Amino acid sequence: MFGRSRAAAAAYDAATVSRNRRFPVYLRPVVLAALLAGAGGAHAELWGFVDAYGVAHFAPRAVDARYRLVHADLAASGPRVPGKRDGADALLTWMEIAPEAKAIVPWVREAARTHGVDAELLTAVIAVESGFRREAVSSRGAIGLMQITADTGDRYGTAAERRRPAAERLLDARTNILTGARMLADLTRRYGHIELALAAWNAGEGTVRRHGGLPRLAETRAHVHLVLELYWALLQRSQSQRATSLALG
Template sequence: MLAAAALGLCAVSGTARAELWGYVDGAGVAHFADKPMDSRYSQVLRQRDSDTFRVPGKTTASASLLTWLEFAPEVKAIQPVLREAERVTGVDAELLKAIITVESGYRGDLVSPRGAVGLMQVTPVTGDRYATKAEAQARPVEQRLRDPKHNIMIGARMLADLSRRFGGVDVALAAWNAGEGNVRRAGGKIPDFDETRAHVHMVLELYWALLQQRQQGLANQMKMVRTDG
C-alpha cells in the first residue's frame, strides 16, 4: 500500500501524549522521531489536550473527529468504495478518508468557487484526465464527479500518479493543493505557501491517526530515530 506504515504511536516515549515528528520517504516508509531531525520532518502528533483538526464547517478535538469518522452514516456508506479504490490503486483508504475529511467534510454535493466537485473536490479537468475512455464517453464529467464512487476513484488515481511522479505522499498532497506547476517551481518540494503547508499537515496528521486506529500499533514498516544519544 502507498506509504502503508502503521503507527505504533503509543510506543513513543511510552505514551500517546508525547510529541511525534515524521515524514514519508519516496519508498513509502514512514520515519518518526520525538523531535524534528531535519527539514523533512513535520509534527504529526501533538499533546492530546491541545490537539485539534480543522475541517470544513467544524473545529473539533481529534478524538471527537475520529469517533465521528468511525460511526457517521455518510462515512460508513462509502467505506466499501474506499477499500475498492485502495485495492485498485494502492492508495490507503485511510489517506483517501483523510483527504475527503479535509477537502469536503463528506459533503458529496459540494462545489468550490474554482469548480472542484464532490467528496474529493476534483476539478473537471482532472476528472477527464484520469477517466478511462469508457468512463469519459458514458456521461459528462460534472455528472460523473457527482457520483461518489467515481469521484473517489478519480481522486485515488490522481494521488497514486502524483506520488509516483513526485516521489512521496507529502509532495503529492502539495501538488494536489497548489498544483503541479508550483511544486515543480519549488524544485519538487512542498511550495512555501501557508495554505498548502497547512493542508499537507492536516491530511497527513489525520491519515496517520487513522492508520493507528486501523492497525492498532502493528507496524508494517517503521523507522524510529533515537534522540537521547
C-alpha cells in the same frame, strides 16, 4: 541504523511484551515517541506497513515498496491557517458515527486495492476536502468527495467514465473516489513522497515545481499538515486492529 538505537531497542522490547498481551503497545504515544527518537528526533520521518503475519514493520525510510509514510517532519510548516479545522481529533470522533463516512467505505477499499493507495490516506483526503459531502462543489469548480475539477476528472478518468460529462460523473461517489485514487497514486509515484503529492493536489503541480518542493503557502501547508495528521491517526487505528507484533528496519 534505526533498529540499533537504544530508544528503538526499548520500543522493540515493549512491542514484544505487547505481542504476548495481544495489544500493540507500539501504538501508544510513549512508544511512538521512542520510535521517532530512534529515527533521529521527534520530527523525523517514520515509514511502515503490517505484513501478512500481523507484524508491524517500521523504519526511518521507505526500505521497499511496501512501506508507507506514517509520520512526517512538518515542524517547518508553521501554524495552521485560521479557518481550517483545528485538528484530527474532532474529525475522527465524528467519523466514528457519521453515516455518510461509513457509507463510502466499500468504494474507498475498492479504490485502495485497485490503485495501491492506502484506504486511510484516501479517507483523510475526503474528510479534509469535502467532509464526506458527495455533492460539494467549491467556488473554484472542484467537485464531490475528493474535490476534483472537471479537467482533472477527464485527465484521470477511464474511457468509459469520460462518456459522461465530468461535472455530472464526479458527483457520483464511487467514480469520484476511483478518479481521486488514480490521481493520488500518480502524484505519489512522480514525486516519491506523500507530502509533495498532497501539496500538488492542493496547490497544483506547477506550484510545487516552481517552489522546488513543498510550497511556502500557508493554506497548502495547513492542508498537507491536516491530511497527514488524520492519515496517521487513521493508520494507528487500523493497524492497532491488525498488528500483533513489531519489527524495526
